[in-house]
Amino acid sequence: MIMGIGNTLRGDDATGPKIIDVIYERLVNSDVDSDNVYLLNAATAPENHTIEIREINPSHLIIIDAVEFSSVAGSFIIVDKKQIDTFNFSTHTMPISFLISYLEDSVGCKILTLGVQPKDMTLVDTISDEVNRSINELAETIIKNI
Template sequence: MLERSAADILAAAEESERGGCVVFCVGSVLRGDDAAGPLLAKKLEDHPIEGWSAVDGGQTPENELGYLRRLAPRRLLLVDAAAMGLEPGAIRRLGGEHVATQSLITTHTLPITYLLSELEAMCDDVTFLGIQPAATEFFGPVHPQVLEAVDHLYQTLVDGADFSGYPFVG
């Protein structure tokens, strides 16, 4: 019987996902609506979509950059809660220029601008979608409209992953 090491198993799993499409979900399950990203990751884990894999970056998404580099995705969707001054659950596309010039919330160790620039350096097709939170207090509930936004994003992936229908934040 051939025994495989954990490194061999991980390498084989990564090999099957290399060059594919990745949903990189960011946020904290302990901070109310900031759980939007991890909730989408869980939904994708429970109900996979062919051609897409989920990476839950949690509160420290920069820790997943090495793993994402090894995956070398051809397409990457970054999903995070972002305070944009909109109604809870509103979904908008964001770019580095939006993140740098607006005071978007972040619960992460490093600035989201750093994360976004690293992702754009490793993948030519990066889309950053922010979901407007209602509240991000510790142990707070997830707002129903934020849950609807997560479901909407999941359905967008099922329907072919055309993110052009989401406007850029104004």
């Protein structure tokens, strides 16, 4: 399962939902066997999707979100679970660490959290070029490894 988190009205904070859209479009137009791939746009409230995640019962969950980690816009990072609270994740109603702990306990899946350094998270409905390039690169990498 791949879950994108973010607010589509806050520029680069739309990274998560946008990558879900990109992966979907590429999978639909490819010959990749994606029968066991679930894409979830969790928007700004991923905690509202825990029942759905439990019902699907994935073995693996990739969480993708805009994360402030003081790097060049568009850079991405695999966020270590033990350090997750030291990073500034985008606009959410609950800390992402709570969600991860809950899903690990209730579903038992392996969770990988990918963060993309935003450039602009103001009230705009466009994503910066730097982040768009990273979205495309990450989407390709994920699809190649399905």
